[in-house]
Amino acid sequence: MMRPMRLALVGFLTTAMVPGVAVAQFPIEGPTLDPFFASHMVLPRAVAVPITGRTSPGARVDVSFGTARVTGTADEQGRFRILLAPQEVRDHAETLFVRSGQGTTRCDDVLVGDVYFCTGQSNMAFELRSSIGGPEELGSELPDDVRVLSWVPRLTTGSARYTLEDIEAQSAETFYVRSDWSRATPESLARFSAVAWHFGRRVAEQTGIPVGLVVTAVGGSPIEAWLPLDHLAANPDTRALVDGWLDADGYPPWCQERARQNLAAWIESGAARPAHHAFEPGLLFEAGVEPFLDVPFRAVLWYQGESNATRADPAGIPTDPVVQANRMRDLLATWRERFALPRLPFLMVQLPGYRRAWVEFRDAQAQVAAADPDVHLAITLDVGHPTDVHPQDKAPVGDRLARIALRRLHGQRDVGDGPRIAHVEFDAESARVVIENAKAMQSADALPIRGFALAGEDLWFHPAAAVVTAGNEVRVTAPAVGRPTALRYAWQDDPRTNFVDEGGLPLAPHRTDAGPPRPRIRVANLAGLDERVLEDLLGPDFKVGTFSGPKGPQVCGLWEPDLAVIRATDAWDQELPAVRWRGQEADADLATLVAAVRATVARDLTRRR
Numbered sequence: 001m002m003r004p005m006r007l008a009l010v011g012f013l014t015t016a017m018v019p020g021v022a023v024a025q026f027p028i029e030g031p032t033l034d035p036f037f038a039s040h041m042v043l044p045r046a047v048a049v050p051i052t053g054r055t056s057p058g059a060r061v062d063v064s065f066g067t068a069r070v071t072g073t074a075d076e077q078g079r080f081r082i083l084l085a086p087q088e089v090r091d092h093a094e095t096l097f098v099r100s101g102q103g104t105t106r107c108d109d110v111l112v113g114d115v116y117f118c119t120g121q122s123n124m125a126f127e128l129r130s131s132i133g134g135p136e137e138l139g140s141e142l143p144d145d146v147r148v149l150s151w152v153p154r155l156t157t158g159s160a161r162y163t164l165e166d167i168e169a170q171s172a173e174t175f176y177v178r179s180d181w182s183r184a185t186p187e188s189l190a191r192f193s194a195v196a197w198h199f200g201r202r203v204a205e206q207t208g209i210p211v212g213l214v215v216t217a218v219g220g221s222p223i224e225a226w227l228p229l230d231h232l233a234a235n236p237d238t239r240a241l242v243d244g245w246l247d248a249d250g251y252p253p254w255c256q257e258r259a260r261q262n263l264a265a266w267i268e269s270g271a272a273r274p275a276h277h278a279f280e281p282g283l284l285f286e287a288g289v290e291p292f293l294d295v296p297f298r299a300v301l302w303y304q305g306e307s308n309a310t311r312a313d314p315a316g317i318p319t320d321p322v323v324q325a326n327r328m329r330d331l332l333a334t335w336r337e338r339f340a341l342p343r344l345p346f347l348m349v350q351l352p353g354y355r356r357a358w359v360e361f362r363d364a365q366a367q368v369a370a371a372d373p374d375v376h377l378a379i380t381l382d383v384g385h386p387t388d389v390h391p392q393d394k395a396p397v398g399d400r401l402a403r404i405a406l407r408r409l410h411g412q413r414d415v416g417d418g419p420r421i422a423h424v425e426f427d428a429e430s431a432r433v434v435i436e437n438a439k440a441m442q443s444a445d446a447l448p449i450r451g452f453a454l455a456g457e458d459l460w461f462h463p464a465a466a467v468v469t470a471g472n473e474v475r476v477t478a479p480a481v482g483r484p485t486a487l488r489y490a491w492q493d494d495p496r497t498n499f500v501d502e503g504g505l506p507l508a509p510h511r512t513d514a515g516p517p518r519p520r521i522r523v524a525n526l527a528g529l530d531e532r533v534l535e536d537l538l539g540p541d542f543k544v545g546t547f548s549g550p551k552g553p554q555v556c557g558l559w560e561p562d563l564a565v566i567r568a569t570d571a572w573d574q575e576l577p578a579v580r581w582r583g584q585e586a587d588a589d590l591a592t593l594v595a596a597v598r599a600t601v602a603r604d605l606t607r608r609r
Contacts, residue, residue, distance in 0.1 A: 030103025031055035031080070035291045037096070038180035039108040042147050042212030044115050045090075048083045050294040055080060055100040062099040065110070066090075074100070081294065087112045089209050091145055109183075111145060113210030114203070116405075117297045118196040119226070119288065120304035122219035122390060123349070123397075125152075131194035131394040142184040145210040146200045148192050151176040151288060157220045157278050159261050167266045170276045175287040176216065193217065195303060195349075198398025203405050206412070214297075216288035218278050222252040222307045223327045226289065229282025231334050237326065238281075245281050250323075253312035255279040293338050299345040299409060300335070301401055306389055309351060309361035317560070318360040322516055325364040332372065343374050345409060347401050350377045350508075352384025352391060353494035357543060360517060362509055376404045379418050379508045386494045386532075400505070419472070419501045421510040424487050431464075431487045435472040440502035442468070451497035451507075453540050454478040455486040459513060461540045466499070486513040491540035496532060521601055524561035526553035526570070527581040529590075534565070537594045563600055565593065577604045 033053040043049055043065075051063050051070075057078045063070045065084060072082035080100075090112035098105045118124060128134045154177050155166055162170075182188035189197060193215045200211040218225075224232065224241060232238040241248045246256055246263075259277045260267065266275040276283060308324055311317045336344045350365050351358045369375040378400040385391040403417040419438030424431055431454060435441055443449050449466040454476060464478035464487075476487060490497050490509035499507045511517070520543040525531045531544040538544070547556040555564060555574060563577040572578045579596045583589075 030105040031061060031098050031100040033098060033105055033107070034294070035178055036149075036214075036295050037098075037107055038149075039106075039110070040147055040181040040183050041107060041110055041149070042115050042181075042210050043084075043087060043096070043110055043112045044212075044296045044298065045088065045112045045209070046086050047296045048086055049296060051080075051082045051084050051096075051098060052294050053080060053098065053105075054078045059100045062097075064097045064099075066094050089113055091208070091210055111147065111210040111212075113145070113212065114207075114298040115212035115214065115295065116196070116200065116299055116301055117292065117295075118193060118199075118213055118215045118301040118303075119217045120302050120349075121217060121221045121306060123306070123394075124193055124195055124215070124217035124301070124303035125219055126194050126390060126392075126394055127191045128194040128197050128394075129190040130392065132392045133395055134194060137197075137395075138186045138189060142186075142189070143201060143204060144183060146184050146197075146204050147181050147210070147212050148184065148188060148197070148200075148215070149179065149181045149213070150192050150215040151178055152191075153177075153218055153278060155262070155278075157218060157258060157262070159258065161264050162262050162266075164265050164269060167263060167275050168273075172276070172283055172286040172290075175276075175278070175283070181212070194394035195398045195401070196301060198395045199301060199401045199405070200398075202399060202402035203410075206402070206406055206415075207410055214292060214295075216284075217303070218284055218288070220255060220258060220279065220307055221284055221304065222255045222279055223304060223324075223331060224251065224281045225279050225284040226304070227282060227327070227330055228285050228334050228338065231330065232281050235330070237323075238330075242281050252279075252307045252319075255307055257312060289335070289338070293340075295339075296341065297339070297344065299347055299405065301347050301349075302331075303349040303397075305351050305361055305365065309358050310356055317522075318357040320516075321360040321364040321367075324361055325368050328364065328368045332368075332375065345374045345376070346372075347376050347378065347404050349397060349401065350379055350381075352380040353382070353386065354384050354389060355386045355494050356389075357520075358493050359491055359509075359520075359540075363511065363517065366509065376408055376417070377508065378404060379506055381490060381495060381497060381509065382506045384494065403505075416501060416503055416505060418505045419507045421489065421507070424512050426484050426487075428483055429477060431476040431484050432469075433466075433474040433476055433487065435474065435507065438472055438501035438505070438507075441472050441474070441499065441507070442502070444498040444500045444504065447498060449474075449499050450536070451490045451492075451495055451499060452476045453488045453491060454481045454484040455488075455513070456481050456483055457485055459486055459518070461486070461488055461491070463537065463539045487511070488513070488540050492535055493543070494532065496536065521563070522559065522561045523597065524555050524559070524564040524576075526555070527565045527567045528553070529565065529581065534590065534593075537590055538597060542597075563597070563604075565597065 031053050059074045061080045074080040093109045096107040196213045200213045204211040233242045259279050369377045383396045406412040406415040407417045422436035423434040452464040452466045453461040454464045455461040462478045462480040464476045466476045469475050488511040523544045525546045531546045535544045568580040568582040
């Protein structure tokens with residue numbers, strides 16, 4: 001299917017394409033509209049919308065939409081910005097006319113509703129056709145009141161080596177293949193964001209308001225690429241990242257490594273001229289945000305963090321969560337300033353479960369959201385994949401973002417957007433946990449509730465039992481903790497939690513202890529045990545990783561473990577402490593092993609904390 005064409009004809013000879021015939025047209029002098037404006041778009045409702053573009057310097061520009069009329073004048077460079085009065089919701093097609101000189105640019109089939117800016121990295125870009133249920137969705141009856149605009153990078157951020165020609169052509173202006181708006185069709189949606197689509201469809205269905213979705217996500221992109229370059233350069237904490245970012249300490253190492261792969265031909269050439277890359281500081285803000293800064297979006301959907309959460313090593317040692325929280329706050333502040341929308345809502349996807357050190361980054365996301373009333377987290381712990389950074393089940397992610405929009409932006413208080421821990425009280429033996437925004441909290445699998453942990457004054461956490469007592473109150477106890485002072489929930493990278501509300505939405509991760517969390521003890525599991533079971537038993541102070549080499553289990557030096565669990569018969573000549581496992585793989589009682597690990601930690605590793 002042909003991509004919908006922007007109906008802006010600017011001072012050149014055009015031809016009408018008829019099968020077998022090319023019919024010449026007269027040149028038409030009409031204004032060029034900025035990228036947001038095209039046929040099939042959704043105009044934001046209930047706010048003044050700047051109609052922006054370019055025409056002859058000093059020319060008069062007339063804008064009409066339905067019964068609305070407004071006139072303005074282009075500046076000395078030919079730029080114009082003319083405010084269209086706030087419009088009511090329109091679910092029927094209307095035409096936007098922009099006239100200047102002897103020419104007119106028109107955008108047909110325009111609706112009026114809510115427009116959302118959807119961006120981040122690969123999980124936001126993940127295509128509908130590749131997602132679970134995607135082919136069935138594409139084969140269903142598609143709504144006409146959801147319109148889509150997707151910009152994709154001209155060069156992928158996979159491991160391919162770019163040619164010198166491609167590198168030289170790469171810039172902020174050329175970075176994206178810029179598409180226009182499309183109606184929802186199997187062709188336009190196949191490669192569209194699965195998360196954004198499921199979000200938009202549900203919001204439109206539940207509100208009756210047309211929805212426009214603008215997607216500019218880029219796989220693997222660090223948050224630094226989405227921040228304005230001038231902000232990064234002016235901020236003492238990030239100034240060092242701007243110059244020589246490919247080698248700068250503190251820049252996401254995986255992004256540096258991937259960029260070097262892509263830019264190998266340029267690096268080998270010794271060229272003095274700069275080479276631009278998707279992961280470069282500030283580039284994605286300039287390429288994928290600046291063109292839309294005049295658009296009064298209803299909210300931003302932000303799904304990013306995988307590249308910033310960990311250092312680039314096999315098990316993923318976490319980055320500093322304080323630094324990451326500051327980066328997120330910088331994004332919120334600068335985008336709101338540049339969009340001139342001081343309370344622009346951000347609907348953020350909290351990273352899902354994954355066997356890499358994502359706990360600390362998820363906590364940084366939660367800290368940012370807790371301090372900002374216009375930031376809301378979609379909890380996705382249960383729809384990740386333990387070893388796949390690109391989980392394919394995107395419908396629940398879109399649905400949970402939609403629930404947030406319906407409840408927080410549209411005031412539909414009967415829509416649940418996920419339970420949260422509201423209050424925790426401690427007594428001599430237990431913690432009383434009060435849960436809000438939920439009905440009928442329960443175990444999802446009829447097994448005992450998993451995921452809670454308690455600690456005493458020493459802040460060493462032990463797995464705890466939880467029982468629903470009354471309504472949405474839970475009593476949490478741990479025999480190993482005499483007088484609890486702190487509680488954590490779901491403090492694992494890929495927690496096997498099972499505590500949900502009546503709609504199946506998972507309880508959000510939580511901790512009561514303040515300040516940066518202490519580093520977790522890294523356990524190299526070389527005994528063939530189920531690492532997730534071992535982590536459950538050890539509790540949130542531990543991170544368990546399993547490694548195997550050509551000669552069997554071995555310590556991975558890059559991971560820098562604190563201690564190892566080995567079989568009783570294994571020889572051990574490493575410097576780090578080891579706990580010998582004398583049981584069998586099928587043994588259910590691992591209490592002795594857990595006690596030995598904790599004793600070793602208390603004896604040999606306290607100094608590392």
